[in-house]
Amino acid sequence: MVVAVLRFPGTNNENDILRALSLIDGAKPILVPSRKGLAGLKDADGIVIPGGFSYGDYLRAGAVASVESITEGVRNLAEDGKPVIGICNGFQILSEMGLLPGALLPNDSARFVCKWVYLRVSDNTTMFTEGLEGSLIRIPIAHAEGNYYCSDDELESLRDEFRIPFRYCNEDGDVNDAANPNGSIDNIAGIVNQKGNVLGLMPHPERASRPVLGSSEGLAILENFVRATKC
Amino acid sequence: MLTKEELEHAKTVLGRKPTETELGMLDVLWSEHCSYKSSKRWFYLFKTEGDKVALGIGEGAGLVDIGDGYLAAVAMESHNHPSQIDPYNGAATGVGGIIRDVISQGCKAVGLMNCLRFGHPSKPHNAYLLENVVRGISEYGNSVGIPVVGGELEFDDSYDDNCLVNVICVGWVKPEEVVRSSAKTPGHHLVLFGSTTGRDGIAGVSFASETFSDEEEDNRGAVQVGDPLSKKIVIDTLQELIEEKLLEGLQDFGGGGMTSAAGELAKAGGTGVEIDLDKVPLREVDMKPSEIVISESQERMLAIVAPENLDRVKLLLEKNGTPYGIIGKVTDDGHYTAKWYGEEKARLPISLLVEGFPVPERIEGKIAAQPESMSWFKEPEDYKKNLLELLGSVNLCDRSWVYSQYDQHVQSNTVVDLGENGGVLEFPNNRKLAFTSDCNSFWCLLDPQQGTANSACESLRNLVSMGATPIFIADCLNFGNPERPESYGQFVEAVRGLGRFSNDFDIPIVGGNVSLYNEAEVDGETKRINPTPQIMIAGIFEKGFTPIRRNLLSPWANIFLVGETLPELNGSEYQRIATGQVKGVPPRYRPEIEKQSMNVIQEAHQKGLIRSCNNVGRGGIGIGLMKMALRSKYGFKLNLDYIPGTANSLAQRLYSETSGRYLAEVTESNQAEFLKIIEKHGSSVCELGLTVKEPVADFGIFSLSMDEARKVFSNGLKQYME
Numbered sequence: 001m002v003v004a005v006l007r008f009p010g011t012n013n014e015n016d017i018l019r020a021l022s023l024i025d026g027a028k029p030i031l032v033p034s035r036k037g038l039a040g041l042k043d044a045d046g047i048v049i050p051g052g053f054s055y056g057d058y059l060r061a062g063a064v065a066s067v068e069s070i071t072e073g074v075r076n077l078a079e080d081g082k083p084v085i086g087i088c089n090g091f092q093i094l095s096e097m098g099l100l101p102g103a104l105l106p107n108d109s110a111r112f113v114c115k116w117v118y119l120r121v122s123d124n125t126t127m128f129t130e131g132l133e134g135s136l137i138r139i140p141i142a143h144a145e146g147n148y149y150c151s152d153d154e155l156e157s158l159r160d161e162f163r164i165p166f167r168y169c170n171e172d173g174d175v176n177d178a179a180n181p182n183g184s185i186d187n188i189a190g191i192v193n194q195k196g197n198v199l200g201l202m203p204h205p206e207r208a209s210r211p212v213l214g215s216s217e218g219l220a221i222l223e224n225f226v227r228a229t230k231c
Numbered sequence: 232m233l234t235k236e237e238l239e240h241a242k243t244v245l246g247r248k249p250t251e252t253e254l255g256m257l258d259v260l261w262s263e264h265c266s267y268k269s270s271k272r273w274f275y276l277f278k279t280e281g282d283k284v285a286l287g288i289g290e291g292a293g294l295v296d297i298g299d300g301y302l303a304a305v306a307m308e309s310h311n312h313p314s315q316i317d318p319y320n321g322a323a324t325g326v327g328g329i330i331r332d333v334i335s336q337g338c339k340a341v342g343l344m345n346c347l348r349f350g351h352p353s354k355p356h357n358a359y360l361l362e363n364v365v366r367g368i369s370e371y372g373n374s375v376g377i378p379v380v381g382g383e384l385e386f387d388d389s390y391d392d393n394c395l396v397n398v399i400c401v402g403w404v405k406p407e408e409v410v411r412s413s414a415k416t417p418g419h420h421l422v423l424f425g426s427t428t429g430r431d432g433i434a435g436v437s438f439a440s441e442t443f444s445d446e447e448e449d450n451r452g453a454v455q456v457g458d459p460l461s462k463k464i465v466i467d468t469l470q471e472l473i474e475e476k477l478l479e480g481l482q483d484f485g486g487g488g489m490t491s492a493a494g495e496l497a498k499a500g501g502t503g504v505e506i507d508l509d510k511v512p513l514r515e516v517d518m519k520p521s522e523i524v525i526s527e528s529q530e531r532m533l534a535i536v537a538p539e540n541l542d543r544v545k546l547l548l549e550k551n552g553t554p555y556g557i558i559g560k561v562t563d564d565g566h567y568t569a570k571w572y573g574e575e576k577a578r579l580p581i582s583l584l585v586e587g588f589p590v591p592e593r594i595e596g597k598i599a600a601q602p603e604s605m606s607w608f609k610e611p612e613d614y615k616k617n618l619l620e621l622l623g624s625v626n627l628c629d630r631s632w633v634y635s636q637y638d639q640h641v642q643s644n645t646v647v648d649l650g651e652n653g654g655v656l657e658f659p660n661n662r663k664l665a666f667t668s669d670c671n672s673f674w675c676l677l678d679p680q681q682g683t684a685n686s687a688c689e690s691l692r693n694l695v696s697m698g699a700t701p702i703f704i705a706d707c708l709n710f711g712n713p714e715r716p717e718s719y720g721q722f723v724e725a726v727r728g729l730g731r732f733s734n735d736f737d738i739p740i741v742g743g744n745v746s747l748y749n750e751a752e753v754d755g756e757t758k759r760i761n762p763t764p765q766i767m768i769a770g771i772f773e774k775g776f777t778p779i780r781r782n783l784l785s786p787w788a789n790i791f792l793v794g795e796t797l798p799e800l801n802g803s804e805y806q807r808i809a810t811g812q813v814k815g816v817p818p819r820y821r822p823e824i825e826k827q828s829m830n831v832i833q834e835a836h837q838k839g840l841i842r843s844c845n846n847v848g849r850g851g852i853g854i855g856l857m858k859m860a861l862r863s864k865y866g867f868k869l870n871l872d873y874i875p876g877t878a879n880s881l882a883q884r885l886y887s888e889t890s891g892r893y894l895a896e897v898t899e900s901n902q903a904e905f906l907k908i909i910e911k912h913g914s915s916v917c918e919l920g921l922t923v924k925e926p927v928a929d930f931g932i933f934s935l936s937m938d939e940a941r942k943v944f945s946n947g948l949k950q951y952m953e
Contacts, residue, residue: 007550010460012376035550051641053374056460112369112636116648128414141371142638207640212657214646 001229003027006074008034011089012052013206019207020222021048027226034070035075036153041073046083046229047159048126049074049090051142051204061104061145066214071097083127085199088143091190091200100193100200101158102150106193107143114142117203119189123161126192128199128224135175137166137217139203141181141189146202148184148191148229158191166201168189172199197228212229232441233258240589245650252521252576256401259525260494263747268594269713270745273628273723276730281739283702290412291483292333293741294404295703296565297771300658302409303401304334306332307705309746313454314396318360322367322396323457327529329400330375331483333499335532337410337473338402341642342656343372344381344670345398346707346765347633350391351571352625352951360394361633362952364634367399368398374459375466378645379637380654381666381767382607386519386625387673390747392751395557397744397765399706401666403658408473410481413499416536417563419479421493421504422541422602424463424548424555426530428489429514431456432555433526438494442712442748461530461553461624468551469532477544480535488526490584491506491532493559494567498585500729507567508576520571535561595723596716600815601677605767608800609809609813614933619943621808621886647778651861652693652846653770663772664702667693672761672850674817674888675804679721682802683728683764683848684820688890690768691736692846695829697778697891698836699770704733706766711750711759721762728820729764735822736844738768742796779836780790781845783863783896786924788842789861790867794828794854794892795876795915798883802851805886816840817888824891831914832893838908840901847892850875857928861941866927871922881932896922 003021007014007196021029029048033038041047053078054065065071071093078099086094094100109112119137121129150158158164166189170179175187182202190201205218233241241249241257241909249257263269285302286294292304310325327562333340345368350357366914368952372379387549407584414421431454470762472478480500482492489511493504508520514528536544539559562568567584580587611617621627634649646663647655653667664852669690674682686702694701706729711718733740750759800806801815835841843863846853860866871884897905909916923929926937 010374010463012374012463012641016641019643035552052376053460053463056374056458057461110375111366112638114373114638114640115635140640142640144370144373204640205642209643212638212646213643214648 001026001045003029003226003229004032004041004047005046006032006034006049006070008054008068009131010053010056011050013050013087016206017048017050020209020219023209023219024223024226026230034068036185037069038073041077042068043184044077044204047077049086049093051090052162054093062089062096065093066096067189075099077185078198081195082198083200083225085225086200087204088202091202092145094198094200097199100191101154102148104145105147105149106145107147109190112144113181114140115181116140118169118171119166119203120173120175122162122165126165127196127228128221129165130224132220138215139205139218141203146182146184148188150185155185161194163192164188165192233261236589236867237261239285241583244583250577252524253579255525256490256577256579259490260584265487265491266586266588267745268588268591269747277738277740278733279740280574281367284739284741285406285456291335292338293703293705295741297658297660297664299661300405301658301660302404302406303658303769304333304336304338304404305399305663305703305705305742306741306770307397307399307437307707308332308744309707309709310396311393311746311749312362315394317454318363319367319454320454324455325366325370325396325398326371326729327457327462328485329398330377330462331485333400333402334469335412335481335483336404337408338404340377340400340402342380342646342885343377343399343667344379344402344666344668344767345396346383348385348390348395348763350388351386352479352948357391358951360708364396365633366477366637371457371459373638376641379649380544380639380645380656381649381668383668384630384633385672387761389759392753393749393760395709395760395763399668399705399767410473410478412480412482412496413497414480414502414504414561415500416479417502417561419561420536420538420541420557421506421559421561422544422555423511423531423538423558423794425532426458426461426528427512427514427554428523428526428528430518430526431528433522442750442752455527455529457529460663460825462718464551464553464930465532468553473498474545475531477536477540477753480532482533484531486527486535486584490522494581496535496584497567499583501512503562503564503566503581504561507570509572510556510558512554512556512815520569520576520702520771524569568697574827576921578891584915593713593719594716596720598679598732605798605815607798607806607810610880613730614881615935618935619940621804621850621854622940623943624804624808624855624949627804627854628755629945630948632949632952645813651780652696657727662774663778664768665694665697665699665778668765668767670765672763673763673807673813674812675725675764677802677813677815677817679762680726680728681820684732684815685818685890686764687729687732687766687826688820688826689846689848690766691742692848692893694768694770695832696844696846698776699772701736701738701768704738704766704768706739706740706764707743709749709760709763709765709935710747713747718759725762725764729766743786778839780846781843781859783859783865783922785840785898786865786922788896788922789899789900790918790919790922791895791911791916792874792892792919793831793895794824794851795891796874796878797876798878798890799887800883803888805882805884818890821891827912827914828891828893831908831912834908835905838904840897840905841895842898843896845894846895849888851886851888852894857940859894860928860937861944865922866925866937868923868929870931871919874917878932
């Protein structure tokens with residue numbers, strides 16, 4: 001199935017995503033530069049918005065990209081129930097677009113942080129975590145604005161509706177403050193929308209997609225995504 | 232500024248007075264930074280050729296064959312002066328410039344490294360410089376999407392007024408896609424693209440070729456401003472242009488701006504250029520032609536395009552929204568002609584402009600001999616306290632405060648992260664390459680020749696301990712004012728040291744840069760940096776080999792020390808901590824011993840006998856062992872009584888910085904075979920002891936817990952930065 005990998009000016013993880021998707025049976029990844037607008041998405045069965053620094057993140061991470069015309073196409077696909085993943089800058093764009101609640105604030109440290117982290121996958125299944133429920137994933141992060149924040153009401157509904165598939169934890173699986181790399185509320189690393197077909201994720205599954213990179217535990221998330229494009 | 236002699240020379244050759252525009256052009260191209268007028272005469276000492284070298288020193292990047300139809304690329308450069316004035320933009324544009332060098336050769340840029348020197352971070356200004364240099368590198372490199380895979384950081388008071396920011400970019404290219412930096416065919420178009428031209432970085436190279444005075448602030452306009460978003464777009468655009476083979480030649484705009492870019496293209500092609508400065512897309516409308524021709528505005532490239540390809544090139548540039556101008560043509564008249572709305576503003580023979588300077592006389596001062604004596608040496612009163620002090624000292628402690636700010640994984644090729652002996656990247660032919668860089672400026676201060684060669688040995692050992700075979704070198708030579716004999720003497724001696732090393736070990740030098748004038752007048756006195764010949768070496772792994780890390784991997788394994796230990800503590804970290812300075816003859820360069828140890832480790836790696844391995848360098852085996860344990864689950868229990876060599880006390884054994892030594896973790900079952908290899912090569916070895924399950928460092932006479940050590944180690948730098 002056709003997976004559109006978006007590239008805004010300044011996106012820089014598009015090739016990583018294309019490469020990781022090429023490892024997955026049945027995925028037909030295509031690169032779609034954002035200037036193609038709505039037309040660029042007409043064949044897409046799913047969308048990945050990769051990480052990077054769209055428009056240099058010059059105004060606020062993801063803010064400029066979120067008002068480009070191609071985002072209308074993203075919205076349409078999401079409404080049709082097709083799977084959409086925003087990774088890192090992609091998560092920031094999805095939250096700027098309002099497809100996901102909350103916002104990604106500057107890290108607590110006020111600095112960019114790149115390191116390996118562990119994620120605790122929620123016991124409640126989502127489209128993207130089938131087969132991973134309750135497991136532990138080793139995966140890298142790399143961001144300056146990954147500190148997830150939302151209102152108390154929003155947090156309550158995220159929890160009640162089991163929409164927090166990924167939380168930062170330590171290597172033993174404990175979700176605690178010491179394992180929180182950026183100050184995210186409730187150690188949130190990734191959330192889904194109400195329909196469950198739009199995922200925003202700060203860590204980079206494509207960077208944990210081959211054993212030689214130190215982990216291939218991120219690939220399963222992308223495999224689930226590809227499977228969902230077929231539904 | 233041009234010297235009187237240079238001005239006279241130009242007048243004689245031209246037969247007239249140079250115009251204002253011409254003066255500016257000569258000033259930048261004859262600056263030390265662009266012309267290498269004090270340094271180039273010594274490069275014959277380097278080994279620069281080899282079977283695998285596809286393109287040596289001279290263009291944007293050196294290219295080396297790594298098999299299966301791929302070349303690895305490397306470029307290395309300094310951005311010292313700009314970073315001292317404006318650390319954020321200076322460092323960012325240093326990264327930008329080095330990326331341009333690599334992509335201008337048609338290569339894909341896949342890794343960055345940075346080697347930094349500052350005064351002690353306890354002084355707020357130094358901490359400010361470090362904080363902002365790192366932020367500049369981080370925000371620029373992360374945005375462009377090239378991972379940082381290695382680097383170095385050293386502190387010394389000599390860098391208080393001249394911090395050093397050396398940057399490296401590595402990449403790859405297929406031989407058929409290499410773009411050369413030459414303009415061979417008259418009638419071809421000069422196409423400038425990537426960004427507009429402004430007043431930033433006007434004559435940046437000229438100010439980098441002088442020492443600092445008290446008016447540093449006045450130079451702020453000479454620092455360029457980076458724009459990583461434009462750079463990313465340039466990279467994407469360039470890839471399309473190269474894939475369609477639309478470029479006949481390419482050069483980036485670096486030091487010297489358009490004067491240098493077009494001048495070098497013409498020089499390499501044996502042609503001339505005619506440029507209409509009024510066709511250059513400007514950022515500021517009222518710029519003078521004399522400013523346009525030397526502006527160092529960032530993110531600009533100069534392409535040579537054949538007339539039949541021009542329309543396609545324009546289309547691709549427009550599609551990607553990149554500012555561009557068709558600014559002139561290649562000519563056959565051997566001149567650099569610059570016009571402003573038809574009026575000739577400059578017309579200089581290429582042979583005069585590029586390398587036509589009168590070669591200046593430079594005097595090599597003698598290096599003061601250092602005493603052999605170690606009379607300062609005392610055993611520490613408290614070994615444990617002393618080791619903790621060393622572990623927490625700024626030149627040995629944890630650097631993760633710095634490197635956690637760099638994206639190490641973007642592009643998804645990173646096999647070994649920062650914090651190891653070297654960074655490792657996987658290349659598209661599935662071969663893994665390791666990259667490391669070193670310079671012990673204290674050894675180089677005491678003996679520039681031996682210190683340089685020995686610093687290179689430390690890089691070599693970093694690679695060998697991981698299992699890689701060294702394949703090429705790049706360097707950046709940072710020194711003081713070459714017009715002063717004592718400073719020039721240090722430079723020439725260091726070049727001799729690097730020349731010796733490259734020949735002794737048969738590793739070609741394929742890229743480099745020289746940064747002189749790193750000194751300042753402080754209260755009427757000259758303050759010069761330590762000689763800092765920064766050496767980067769790349770190594771390649773055999774197909775299918777998994778790089779060996781330095782973290783201990785198993786309990787009840789033997790820890791071996793390969794190589795003998797001499798009482799070489801002059802110039803060591805132990806001496807610096809104990810006495811507050813370095814003095815005496817530093818550890819000697821011993822190529823034969825170094826090779827012997829290298830052969831042992833390489834053969835043992837081939838046979839898969841070593842589980843973890845570390846180079847012994849700064850801080851001796853004491854620090855080397857701690858670094859193997861600090862990020863491991865295990866500890867060790869040792870007996871240091873039987874170490875081969877002439878070091879005759881515990882502290883000498885722990886902290887001697889004798890070269891040619893490795894630490895290796897070998898499991899019981901592999902021990903016999905490992906010892907056979909040692910014997911075969913006639914090397915010295917000693918079984919120091921065992922790894923243990925408990926996180927404890929037990930040196931026999933004293934011991935400490937790993938938790939305690941970790942706290943001190945990780946806090947060493949952080950305490951000044953947070």
